[in-house]
Amino acid sequence: xxxRFPNKTLPYLLLxxxxxxxxxxxxxPSIQSLYLSFYRVSPLGNKKIFIGLQNFIRLxxxxxxxxxxxxxxxxxxxxxxxxxxxxxxxAVVANQRLRGFGAYRTLLIWPYALSPAIAGxxxxxxxxxxxxxxxxxxxxxxxxxxxxxxxxxxxxxxxSVAAAWKMLGxxxxxxxxxxxxxxxxxxxxxxxxxxxxxxxxxxITFPMLSPTTFFLFIMNTLYAFFQVFGLVHITTEGGPGRAxxxxxxxxxxxxxxxxxxxxxxxxxxxxxxMVATLTILQFRYAGSRVHYQ
Amino acid sequence: xxxxxxxxxxxxIYAFLIATQTPAQYYQFPPRFLPGSSFxxxxxxxxxxxxxxxxxxxxxxxxxxxxxxxxILSVTAAFAFVYFNFKGKAFFFITILITHMLPLPVRIVPxxxxxxxxxxxxxxxxxTIPFFASATGVLLFRQLYxxxxxxxxxxxxxxxxxxxxxxxxxxxxxxxxxxAALFLIEFIYMWNQYLWPLIIANxxxxxxxxxxxxxxxxxDAAVDWHIVMAGALIATLPPLILLIIMQRSLIEGMSFYxxx
Numbered sequence: 001x002x003x004r005f006p007n008k009t010l011p012y013l014l015l016x017x018x019x020x021x022x023x024x025x026x027x028x029p030s031i032q033s034l035y036l037s038f039y040r041v042s043p044l045g046n047k048k049i050f051i052g053l054q055n056f057i058r059l060x061x062x063x064x065x066x067x068x069x070x071x072x073x074x075x076x077x078x079x080x081x082x083x084x085x086x087x088x089x090x091a092v093v094a095n096q097r098l099r100g101f102g103a104y105r106t107l108l109i110w111p112y113a114l115s116p117a118i119a120g121x122x123x124x125x126x127x128x129x130x131x132x133x134x135x136x137x138x139x140x141x142x143x144x145x146x147x148x149x150x151x152x153x154x155x156x157x158x159x160s161v162a163a164a165w166k167m168l169g170x171x172x173x174x175x176x177x178x179x180x181x182x183x184x185x186x187x188x189x190x191x192x193x194x195x196x197x198x199x200x201x202x203x204i205t206f207p208m209l210s211p212t213t214f215f216l217f218i219m220n221t222l223y224a225f226f227q228v229f230g231l232v233h234i235t236t237e238g239g240p241g242r243a244x245x246x247x248x249x250x251x252x253x254x255x256x257x258x259x260x261x262x263x264x265x266x267x268x269x270x271x272x273x274m275v276a277t278l279t280i281l282q283f284r285y286a287g288s289r290v291h292y293q
Numbered sequence: 294x295x296x297x298x299x300x301x302x303x304x305x306i307y308a309f310l311i312a313t314q315t316p317a318q319y320y321q322f323p324p325r326f327l328p329g330s331s332f333x334x335x336x337x338x339x340x341x342x343x344x345x346x347x348x349x350x351x352x353x354x355x356x357x358x359x360x361x362x363x364x365i366l367s368v369t370a371a372f373a374f375v376y377f378n379f380k381g382k383a384f385f386f387i388t389i390l391i392t393h394m395l396p397l398p399v400r401i402v403p404x405x406x407x408x409x410x411x412x413x414x415x416x417x418x419x420x421t422i423p424f425f426a427s428a429t430g431v432l433l434f435r436q437l438y439x440x441x442x443x444x445x446x447x448x449x450x451x452x453x454x455x456x457x458x459x460x461x462x463x464x465x466x467x468x469x470x471x472x473a474a475l476f477l478i479e480f481i482y483m484w485n486q487y488l489w490p491l492i493i494a495n496x497x498x499x500x501x502x503x504x505x506x507x508x509x510x511x512x513d514a515a516v517d518w519h520i521v522m523a524g525a526l527i528a529t530l531p532p533l534i535l536l537i538i539m540q541r542s543l544i545e546g547m548s549f550y551x552x553x
Contacts, residue, residue, distance in 0.1 A: 002439065003446035004378050005456040011377035014369040015385055018426045021366070022388055025404060025423040026395045032403035090301070094294050107298055109540055110305065113532040115485030117503045118525045121510065122308045125518045131319055133307065168301055226396045230487030234507045248398045248488070255402050256492055265402050272399040279394045 030272065036265035043259040055266035065267070067242055068250035071156065075246055076224035078160040083167050083220050084213065090168075091175030092201065105176075108169035116166060117230035123162035124148075124235045148236070152243025155236050159244050162235075163228050171216050178212030179205070218282045225274065247271060312336075312522035319519060331519070338517075339509065339524035347497070348505040351417075353531065355490075355501060356483040358421045360476045367430025367475070368468060372460055374431070375438040376446065392428045397489060408493050415496040424483065430475050437471055438464065477539045481532045502528045 037055055039048045059065045094104070111119070126134040127148055135146035148158040182205065190200050229248045232238060238245035238253070245253075247267065255264030299306075307326075311319050314329025339345060373379075374386060397404070404423065413419030441464070449459040490501045506528055509521045 002375050002441070003443045003450065005376050005446075005450070005459075007377060007456055008379070010456060011373040011379045011382075014373035014377075018366045018370040018389055018431070019385055021422070021426040022392055024407070026392050026400065026426070027388070029400035029403035029407060030395050033400050036402060090297055094297065104294060104298060106537075106540065107302060109536065110302065110533065113481055113536045114305075114529055115487065115503055117485070117487050117506065118529055121506065121521055121525050122304045124510070124516075125308060125311060125522060126304055128516070128518065130515070131518065133324060136324075165301075165304065172301075222396075226398060229398075230485075230503060233487065233491070234503075234510065251398055251401070252488065252492075256405075261402050268399050268401060272395070275396060275399065276394055 033265045033268040033272070036262050037269045039262045041261040048262075051262070055262050056269075058263070059266055059270070064242065064245070065250060068245045068247050071243070071245055072225060072247040075156060075160055075163070075228075075244075076221055078157075079164045079167070079224040080217060080220045082160070083164040083171055084216060086164075087168050087171035087216075088175050088209070088213070091172050091179055092205065094172070095176060095179040105173055108172055111166050111169045114166055115230060116163065116228050117234045119162050119166040120159065120231035120235040123158060123165065127158050127161075150240055152239075152241050155240060155243050159228070159231055159236060163224060163231055167220055167223060171220070174212055174216055175209065178209050182208050214285060215282075218278055221278060222275070225271070308522045309526060311518055312526045314519055316517070316519060329519075332523075335519050335523035336527060339520045339527065342520065343505045343508050343524065344497070345502070345505070345524065345527055348500060348502040349527070349531070351499055352484055352501040352503075352528075354417060355420050355486075356480045356531075358417070359424045359483040360479040362421065362425040363427040363430050363479050364472050364475055366425050367427045368434050368465070368472070370431045371434030371438055372464060374435050376456060376459075389426065389431050390428050392426055401488075401492070405492055413493070415494050415499050417499060419493050420490060420499060420501075423489075427475075427479070429478075433471055433475060434468060437468065441467060473539060477535060480535060484532045 036048075038050060038052060040051050040054070041048050114122075123134075126132050127146060129135055129147040129149060132146070138144040138146045146154055148155040187200055187204055190204055195203065225246075226248065228246065229252065232244055232246060232249050233252075236244040238249050248271070251264055251267040251271070254260045254267065258264075310326060310328060312335055313332035314325075314335075315331045318325060318329040318331075370389065374382065408414060408419045408423070411419070413422075445463055446459060449463065454462075485503065486501070487503050490499075491504050494500065495504055506521070506524055509524050510516050
């Protein structure tokens with residue numbers, strides 16, 4: 001317990017800047033989002049009509065919105081599953097003969113400096129239908145004519161790969177840190193008892209890594225739903241044919257290109273429910289999680 | 294391991310190679326995995342085409358102001374939480390933490406309207422001030438301050454030093470490592486912002502580099518990938534260099550994120 005200073009007003013002065021900013025730019029706008037989601041607002045914002053839950057009812061009858069939900073979930077599942085599986089695999093293999101971890105970590109952290117938008121540009125070039133190295137490889141190896149500009153499924157694949165790739169280094173660093181803290185004796189004992197590498201992985205390593213995996217699951221899911229707007233905007237703009245129209249992109253189009261304020265706010269509330277669920281999950285399980293020391 | 298590393302980093306390496314080549318060089322087949330001959334020319338073209346100098350300047354102003362703003366606000370808030378008893382402490386703490394649950398898309402329309410009412414559209418105020426609060430920073434410094442030996446504050450009180458004096462002479466110097474970590478994390482975070490600058494500051498005077506890059510790919514003709522990659526390279530250098538110089542503090546900051 002720290003010593004407390006007896007001052008009565010100073011703590012409020014110290015807190016004031018943070019609290020004022022949080023109220024003005026976070027709390028009040030979020031409440032307004034909820035409020036606006038019950039209204040139909042004219043494009044100039046001068047007329048508001050209360051329409052109850054109409055915006056939400058309309059949302060779930062709007063094929064465009066349902067498409068964006070499906071797209072977002074496909075995208076997130078791909079990004080999280082691929083990202084976690086590949087990085088866990090790399091980390092486990094790397095952990096076997098880990099020398100000079102520091103140097104590798106230095107390199108692995110590089111993509112952390114990249115923005116999702118630039119990751120998107122890099123992969124747009126790799127997958128360019130004419131000069132892209134990846135699209136060329138796909139053609140020679142699998143006979144696939146890769147053109148993300150015209151093929152919706154390939155476009156979704158393209159943004160998923162770009163988004164997952166950017167997170168690989170970050171994930172690997174956390175998995176490696178998790179692996180380093182596992183008790184070596186337990187793995188050695190299992191090896192002496194005749195458990196093969198595969199069995200040791202599934203019976204010991206995988207379950208004991210679960211706190212790290214769970215943390216990364218939450219971080220990657222939040223990333224896939226909320227932080228890839230730039231990647232989509234700079235490359236596919238939601239296309240072709242709305243195939244990459246993820247939820248945040250649809251919200252941007254309805255709110256800022258379509259000036260459909262109430263309708264966009266209802267979409268904000270759906271996103272709020274999603275992020276609240278994820279945050280509660282995180283506090284619920286990460287807070288009481290088991291530490292293996 | 295090295296081979297895995299190269300595969301993971303390959304897209305970055307290849308993007309760099311394209312940035313050095315002429316169209317004739319990257320159109321040739323089989324592809325050449327060697328630097329080309331027009332690196333400086335490509336950079337020059339990209340620089341002129343989207344006025345990169347101005348974009349980089351704007352982005353620097355935004356990233357540095359927000360990183361410093363967040364550090365100041367979170368250091369003072371954390372100091373209040375650890376070293377004082379006051380009414381509403383839990384309430385204020387939860388208020389700051391709740392920002393984690395309210396990412397921009399959740400409140401984007403009303404926040405935009407607010408900035409509009411303030412006449413902050415296309416201003417640096419609008420680009421930076423809404424980002425100044427930091428739950429991560431408050432948690433980071435609060436955790437640190439709890440580990441400062443209470444005897445230090447006791448000694449300060451016995452010597453008749455007030456809380457602010459104690460804050461300046463003891464707490465701030467002890468916060469330097471964490472400040473560096475937070476600076477790095479927030480600088481990169483702000484440097485890479487996209488949605489907010491797009492909706493409130495997409496004018497020449499305030500445009501940031503991420504948004505500016507889009508102008509390089511928005512073309513009816515075939516995209517000049519060598520120019521785009523040159524631009525992307527320049528746009529990535531400031532955060533990347535900072536990361537390489539300061540990565541020790543980032544690793545410490547990241548282990549904090551994990552403990553959260």
